[in-house]
Amino acid sequence: MAEELIPIYIMGKKYMVPPTLTIMKALEYSGYQLIRGVGCRGGFCGACATVYRLPGDYRLQIGLACQTVVQPGMYLAQIPFFPAQRAAYRLDELEPTFQTVFTLYPELMRCLSCGTCTKACPQDIDVKQYMADAMRGDIHAVADRSFDCIMCGLCAARCPAEEAQYNIAILCRRLYGKYLAPKAEHLAERVREIEEGKWDAALEELKSLSEEELRKRYNERDIEPA
């Protein structure tokens, strides 16, 4: 049974495609071999940010091409690259304070809290709220709330205050991860042991075993309960 095709408009040109395809697969079905605007094909990398509009509706919508199914009459274009500024910094020279964030991204305070960014986010992150967290200097809150960010740039593309929200977010996540998150003591201890060579002999011994002996040890090893 032949599948009924639907019309979509890629950068203004009409193509007929099966209605079950994602935007990405519809582009390929239409004959595009993708170079830009394609990445992990799994919703993790943010390479395929797409802007589209549906017939009879003036509003622009957004989505990831690899995660959004085509709709009849969809007008679409991909945003292959967004030239947002990343401030120049080296993490180990910074302090985890509001002042740091503000100094690197002074435009932070231009945020209008209009919420266009939140509407634009394909990950359903409350971008407006984490920008408010940033303006209050709550780096932990920014880190936590922005965690699922894939840095596709759609927030920045739509922002009337010309913020690069996702770059502010990764700065805060790294400040949090390095300076504010509690340190793993057991990890530091194990690193010390390894550097002192505590495990060298045990590893040498294992490396010297015959395959048969190694198999025996493996099959007899105790397994920590789930």
Next chain:
Amino acid sequence: MSYTPEMRESIKRVEATRSARLSETWPTMTPAEKQEILEKFHPDYIREGMREIRVGVSKGQRMPLELADIVEGRSHLHSDSLDLEQIDYDTDVLVIGGGGAGASAAILARKNGAKVILATKLRFGDANTMMAQGGIQAADKPNDSPAIHYLDVMGGGHFANVPDLVEALVKDAPLVIRWLEELGCMFDKEPDGTLVTIHGGGTSRKRMHSARDYSGAEIMRTLRDEVRSYPEDIAILEFAPAIELIMDDKGQCAGAVLKNLETGEHLIVRAKCTIVATGGSGRLHYQGYPTTNHHGATGDGIVLCYRAGAKLAFLDTMQYHPTGAAYPEQIVGLLVTEKVRGLGAQVCNVDGKQFVYPRETRDVEASAIIRECVERGKGVRTPTGMLGVWLDSPMINIIHGPGTIEAKLPAMVRQFARFGIDITKDPMLVYPTLHYQNGGVALDVHGRTNVPNLFVAGEISGGVHGRNRLMGNSLLEITVFGRRAGRAAALRSKEVELGQLTLAHLDDWERQLKEAGVEPKLVSPILLPDYTRKVR
């Protein structure tokens, strides 16, 4: 796009057995049972799926047909195609590949005093690293040790692993976690700083560290941001894949020819040391399998290194992840993280019955799912004719409390919700999917190949995983060996004296093909998969 009525019927049976299954542990297979199921059902054992390569330094090695075709491909260039005196970039260390291994290598090369160029085919960070969800292994808990980790890795790899590489992997593991912590990676932690760790398939201790289910993405974006902090030392060239390595007249690797993917322009990079970190090859779709891999995973680096004379190892073994999405159609092949099973979800057939211990090593788990569907006819059929089994995710909230799935697996919840499936309430339909290239270019503990000044790191390499990789050892491999290669290349670059640049090895390759009577089927590296529908 939610489940069909037939699938709903089967889900009812999964729900009916759920409370009984909560206290039911399926036994693990004996070594003999494992061997039998692998030989009968694992794609690596399908003889018609592989062949020997007929030319080059590893002539006679078996590998999947699709990979053998690109390895035996014809170059885009001849020795006289380009004027190699016209050098566009001159550097200490050239890193080819912008994933986790390449980024780690660039950071460590710079730290050890080298000027670095990082060239990548697509965007910096477009890599399988970005998609790794489950986590990264390291033996840093008091009940664990690098020695226990070693044993798990060797057993998982069927004892074929290169012992020195495994030792490097397990010994560096805690060092790498601390390094990432220092770079600002947000690993899951208890309030007192204790790292949250869980089991993965084949682990005997809970040593899987995660960053929700964005573990690889968190590592990748952190490493990428770190690389971008040093623009004066590390130049990043995007959409500029390498299409050949350049040698010198002393037989050393001396850089690469890059191609600007948009303009077609060739760029000559002369480098004292070259690190190839181009990742895997899932987009070659061995044996017709769908894949979890990134768009750019086309095995380019294998082709370049092999033509330059680098030896290969273990390319007859690929990893098929047991749980790729089998439904809905839009996400077929996509990874359903092993963390779902790590958190307690069981695997069930069409009748809602368990048939395999949920945390066997990946090759065994995948084989058991294939057997259940293909031989026993207990799979669930989707509208497009695909088979799958249920991964009973709702169990997780019953075991660990409401909200666990949402907190620990946000990416999975979102992924399925986009297509109308709520994995907190309904199970997911899964089937094995091509996930990882276990083998690749042979290397030593410093990432050195047998070709002078040519290094490899990450999924392109072969040896550390033997014949099967454990979950959480790939994010570990790319960081451990990326760092090692970066450091070793930087130190080596201080001693290198390059001679006259040449592409003579390409003519030699042509000659070898001719002598072996091989008529190449294609020009390689292929750089991009072609999914375009052939139009008139």
